[in-house]
Structure formats: C-alpha cells, structure tokens
Amino acid sequence: MAEFYVTKESQSDTGHQVHRKDCGELPIIDRLWYLGSFATAQAATNKANGIYSPVTKCPNCLKDIR
Ligand SMILES: [Zn+2]
Numbered sequence: 001m002a003e004f005y006v007t008k009e010s011q012s013d014t015g016h017q018v019h020r021k022d023c024g025e026l027p028i029i030d031r032l033w034y035l036g037s038f039a040t041a042q043a044a045t046n047k048a049n050g051i052y053s054p055v056t057k058c059p060n061c062l063k064d065i066r
Pocket residue numbers: 018019020023024025026058059060061062
C-alpha cells in the first residue's frame with residue numbers, strides 16, 4: 001500500500017495530477033488533496049476521478065506503476 005495525493009489546482013497540460021506521498025516533485029501540502037492509501041496507482045486515480053476532472057498520473061512517481 002502507498003499513500004496518494006492529488007493536486008487541487010488543475011494545470012492546463014496535465015489537469016489534476018496524482019502523486020505518491022514519496023514523490024520527489026510533490027507540491028507543497030497546501031496544494032494537495034489527500035486521497036488515502038491504495039494498493040495500486042490506478043485505484044488512487046479512480047478515487048481522484050470521483051473528485052476532480054481531468055486527472056492524470058505524475059510522470060515522475062507513477063510512470064512505471066499501474
Ligand atoms: Zn509525482
């Protein structure tokens with residue numbers, strides 16, 4: 001399990017980005033919405049999709065994770 005966050009503010013190119021808690025490019029906490037602990041990045045992204053749209057996965061921390 002890992003903890004995941006999603007950015008509250010949408011970027012024009014990436015929308016709301018999902019990050020792992022240990023991401024090296026994690027924005028400051030004030031700009032993040034805590035999603036919770038999930039077994040997969042996809043599960044975290046599904047949760048984020050219920051809150052924000054559009055949602056993308058961070059290419060830094062979730063590049064190789066489903
Ligand atoms: Zn990230």
